[in-house]
Amino acid sequence: MTAHSSPSTSRGFVSLVGAGPGDPDLLTVKGYRVIQQADVVVYDRLVSPEILSLASTKAEMIYVGKKLDYHCVPQEQINQILVDKALAGNKVVRLKGGDSFIFGRGGEELEELAEHDIDFEVVPGITAAAGATAYAGIPLTHRDHAQSVQFITGHIQKDGREIEWHSLAQSNNTLVFYMGLKQSGYIEQQLMSNGIDQQMPCAIIENGTRREQRVLTGKLSELSELATQAVSPALIVVGSVTSLHHKLKWF
Incomplete structure (x- = not known):
């Protein structure tokens, strides 16, 4: 299976989702859908409560927020969380404010997934x-x-x-x-x-x-x-x- 394929039933899958700049109505339709389907949501500080509320009540919510000069969870640990949750067979949403590929370190996280042969997709967001x-x-x-x-x-x-x-x-x-x-x-x-x-x-x-x-x-x-x-x-x-x-x- 390539990184562009749909998730399999036996292995986990990661969707890297841009949540947009703040207004929850700016979330894309695809972002809305994959958040609702997620088993695990790994999210940052700037993701609005309205968007987080779209997740299933059964989903595991993991906060890894960052702000200036303070990282709640180091980047290496975030990478490992994504790897571990995907290898456990979960549908994982990595949820970031704005767009994940514009100053969001999304590329670094996907590199880690690729090294572990974990399938993923990218759902763009409206950048700030x-x-x-x-x-x-x-x-x-x-x-x-x-x-x-x-x-x-x-x-x-x-x-x-x-x-x-x-x-x-x-x-x-x-x-x-x-x-x-x-x-x-x-x-x-x-x-x-x-x-x-x-x-x-x-x-x-x-x-x-x-x-x-x-x-x-x-x-x-x-x-x-x-x-x-x-x-x-x-x-x-x-x-x-x-x-x-x-x-x-x-x-």
Whole structure:
């Protein structure tokens, strides 16, 4: 059986499911179905209670949530939980906020499953950058503002390599930083020192797509100050498209 096959009756199977950015109505139909069918649900901190409630009352619910500077369960242990539960013959759902393949470490978890010859499938989710900006009335691309968009992690890569700040600053892109609140001052300084005008509009979207969503807007030179007013989870957007928020906001 290949990784794209349906689960067999004798071996377990893992569905890697993106839960979307927060609003439970943004979960895909396929994600809804596999959560209902799961024997085991392994879920992260940002998955909403409404989505978790879709699981069977008989399903085993395993919380492995993470937040900045604190991992409830180390990544290696999460990988092992998925392997053990699948080898025991369960239908396992690995449930992550947003999309599992965009800064969600989903690829790492699937590599571990593949090494153990465990079958799996991927159910995409709406990533935070697309969902939160849509609910904030900020188009990621716009003919008059930006022809492309880049997603950047606010965390330094695990091998210590630096972000290509010069390349980011020289492009006419919308820049979206995930997990960047703590690094907002550094992001502000690097972008301005590499050529982005300090007057460039920016926004921080807090709790995007949720009822408590809040959008803070200002200039790039004010980014670190805005970040002191925001709480996680929050997304940083830099680019002239953010100036459209006040005109296009609807949520």
